[in-house]
Amino acid sequence: MSEPKFQKQLLPTLKKFFGYDSFRGQQQLIIETVLSKNDCMVIMPTGGGKSICFQLPALLFDGVTLVISPLIALMKDQVDGLIANGVKAAYFNSSQTIEEQQHIIDKVADAELKLLYVAPESLPGLENILKETYISCIAIDEAHCISSWGHDFRPSYQQLGFLKKQLPHTPIIALTATADKATRQDILEQIGIPHADSFISSFDRKNIALEIRPADKRSQQIIRFIKKRPHEAGIIYCLSRKSTEQLAETLQNNGISCSAYHAGLSFDERSKVQEDYLFDKVQVICATVAFGMGIDKSNVRWIIHYNMPKNLEGYYQEIGRAGRDGLKAHALLFHSYSDVIQLRKFAEGASNEDVQIAKLDRMKQFTEASSCRRKILLSYFGELLTENCDNCDVCKNPPKFIDGTVIAQKALSTIARVKEDEAIGSIIDILRGARNANILEKQLDKIKTYGIGTDIAWRDWQQYIIQLINQGMCEIAFHEKNNLKLTELSKKVLFNNEKVWLTHPVTIQENVPEKVTKKKKETTANSLYERLRKLRYEISLEENIPAYLIFNDATLKEIERVRPVSEEEFLTINGVGQRKLEVYGDIFISEILDFMGSKIKKPRKTDTHLKTYELYKSGLTIDDIAVKRKLKSTTVYSHIAKLYGDGKDINIYDFITKSEVDAVRKAKGELEAPTALKPYYEYFEAQMDYFKIRLALSVVDKDDE
Structure with missing residues (x-):
């Protein structure tokens, strides 16, 4: 502790x-x-x-x-x-x-x-x-x-x-x-x-929908996918530099704001692409895996893999760049056998070639799976789900299952009898009663389960065991020559007669028709969320920081839902701390009030500024008011600034000097009247507090009326 x-x-x-x-x-x-x-x-x-x-x-x-x-x-x-x-x-x-x-x-x-x-x-x-x-x-x-x-x-x-x-x-x-x-x-x-x-922690990112499609007419599918999401930022991962540039050009020709990113670009070029994306000037990035680790952009709504990743770790990390704010996100992967061949070539000659190949095989099995994809992904990292996720393409279009309990028991029993010291190929050879050099040399033909699976073809056994791995009933130990290991679920199957459901092995078809989804109702341009998003974008350009660093999408959504019209209410929003309240509170509350206008049908609870005014008129100091109202003194100062601006009887020069007001007036002219406070704060090199800037602006704005 x-x-x-x-x-x-x-x-x-x-x-x-x-x-x-x-x-x-x-x-x-x-x-x-x-x-x-x-x-x-x-x-x-x-x-x-x-x-x-x-x-x-x-x-x-x-x-x-x-x-x-x-x-x-x-x-x-x-x-x-x-x-x-x-x-x-x-x-x-x-x-x-x-x-x-x-x-x-x-x-x-x-x-x-x-x-x-x-x-x-x-x-x-x-x-x-x-x-x-x-x-x-x-x-x-x-x-x-x-x-x-x-x-x-x-x-x-x-x-x-x-x-x-x-x-x-x-x-x-x-x-x-x-x-x-x-x-x-x-x-x-x-x-x-x-x-x-x-x-x-749990590896389960429930907000990310997982989908895998065959690589048939990928570009056309991607264009349709993006056009259904006109305001959503996304990343498309490609295997080669050439692919990123060709796809980016195709998307641009179809009216999609897009840039390519890869290691072949100069440092300045890469920085420009990244900055444009962070600042929401570009909607889509077509990139090699060189892009993304440095991106903490919270409002990425989707990830597409144009090519298959080389392992599940990379896939998991890359899809994790979507939906960081906890809102719904989508991960779409296109798979093809040509990608597998290319990735195998990349792995050849590496110091850990065997590990890379084994992990690539696991990735391929994931794309071909007929069981819940989230179960597979989580079991790879040692986390076992008992229920299907209902947020992947397999769960949404489930295959027909058979009772595979006996098949599972035969396979798991064989793994146990070889003391978890053999890989998938040897396990199948034992089940099938093979008499190759490996079996005979290790005397694996003496195992009790030897030959008990001759009625099932080798390739079918392979798919059944892959399904068992995908469901977390056994796992591959990549650091131990890819040997199969039992898990907690294995024991339930072997000793508690737990039911196991498998699908009949099938040949994967590359030409699955694209699933037609209902078009989402587009957010209207004049909704409060869109107005807040536009305001955030304007402030981001003014302050030269990415929009999501001001407030992420989840915070904007909560602001839209709660519609805070006082600083106390604004501070209750997740993602709003004291600093952001001071810097952005006024301007966002003003936008909310402007949007609501005549929509405010009944007065809210007594205006917080007026409570402060009553205490001020009674002779209390700022610190006294802060203690009595359980507020920060900076919040009370913001009330004083608003009260002065509203024409209340406030002796503003009790709190700020005329020279400070003159300095802020000069800054306002040189900064071309920014709407946010941060440009002023930087102008004064952090030597003038935010609350004083706000107080001075209330005087300047009133004088300009």
């Missing part, structure tokens, strides 16, 4: 900086573990809230939290988001000048930062501050990159083991969205924290 001094600060800190009233899943337990200075590993799906697990403790620790991150784009995105929330954060990498890097180092030494993001390659540049005097915590993001068993192995990550040796008393938190059993263990050993507490 975290130290008692932190306990009462957890929820207030969460609300103030991140805008949430409660923690999700295991977040609080993880945060308490970190604050207790214990090492831990966090396996949590994309969009599950991993970042808060180290960002919140960083705010409570005295020193800086060092965050190891693989991509410059990811660092900038995270840091921009933190700064937007009022957190002191920075990044340190090769894109900066020596002077800029030294300035960051000085900030760490002066305890002016809470979080510092750095790439593994840039760690030597921080040598002078890699001391427990300055560093309170180390977070290793995308930790699967350290393991050769991982799907995105990066040699630069393998040096990170020195951190624990150099800072033995500093807690390390390793985080990733995708890691199978072998990868998890390897991560802990490589980092040097073998006894770390492990927190494995």
Whole structure:
């Protein structure tokens, strides 16, 4: 558990900086573990809230939290988001000048930062501050990159083991969205924290609908798919650079706002494409897998795989980039045998070729499955679902099943009798009574179940066992020569006569007709949500930050539903913290009131500003009013600004000087009258508080009337 001094600060800190009233899943337990200075590993799906697990403790620790991150784009995105929330954060990498890097180092030494993001390659540049005097915590993001068993192995990550040796008393938190059993263990050993507490959250992203289609006329299918979703951002993953460019051109020719992204583009070109996408200037990106890890864009509504991914880890991570805000999202994968052949060629000659091929086979089996796809995906990561998901193409169009209990018992019994030490091919050979060299050399013909499945063809046995794997009744141990292993469900089948339902093996047809779906009712251009979305977009251009860093789609949806018309009500919205209330509250509330207009049929509860006015007129100070009303003093100041603007009897110069008003008037002219407060805040280089800017603007605006 975290130290008692932190306990009462957890929820207030969460609300103030991140805008949430409660923690999700295991977040609080993880945060308490970190604050207790214990090492831990966090396996949590994309969009599950991993970042808060180290960002919140960083705010409570005295020193800086060092965050190891693989991509410059990811660092900038995270840091921009933190700064937007009022957190002191920075990044340190090769894109900066020596002077800029030294300035960051000085900030760490002066305890002016809470979080510092750095790439593994840039760690030597921080040598002078890699001391427990300055560093309170180390977070290793995308930790699967350290393991050769991982799907995105990066040699630069393998040096990170020195951190624990150099800072033995500093807690390390390793985080990733995708890691199978072998990868998890390897991560802990490589980092040097073998006894770390492990927190494995559910991999189930229920909001993402899973769909797989044969690769027949892909481009036409994709065009129809996107045109049904005219305002939704998405990513299309392709296998080659050429495919990204050709598909992007096809989509552009069909009136779809789209750009290509791949490693062949220059740094400036890639940055431009990424920025246009983040700022909602481009709806669709056609990309190789080089795109995405650095994207924390919360309003991606769909992912399409133009080609089949090389493994389930990559597939899971890529589809996880959709629906990060928890709203409905869609993952569509096109599969073809030509993709499998191409991916096999890519794997040839790799140091872990056998592992890559086995994982590719597993990916292929997933695309050809006739059982709930979510069950398959989750069982791959060791999570067993007992019910079908009802949100994948198989569940929505279920095949006919047969009672396969006896078939399953024969296969699982054979796995048990060979002591879980054989791969799928050998298991089938035993069941079929084969007499090849492998069987005879290992004396597998002596196994009791030898030959009990001769009535079933080899290929049919293969599909049955794949179905058992897909349903979590056995699993492939990729790090143990792809041997089949039993699971908890295996025991129920073998000893409790649990029913197993299988489908008859079928030959996969490539020409399945596209399912016709009902066209969704389009959001009208004049709905409150669209007006809020447009306002958010305008502010994002003005402040030069991505729109979703202001408020994500889920927050906008809640604002639309709740329609808050006071600061207290606005603060109850998930995703609205104190900082965002101060910066954006007025302008969004004004938009809501303008939209509602005559639709407000009866007065709401007594206007909160008038309550403040009554107390002000009674002679209470701002601090007294804040205590009496249980509000932040900054909120009370915003009331004073509104009251003054509404013509109430307020002595505004009790709270602000004439020179400050003149400075804001000058800034307004030079900034061309921005609607948001942040441009003013940056204009004054953070030397004038938001509440004073708001008070001064109330005077300037009134004088201009």
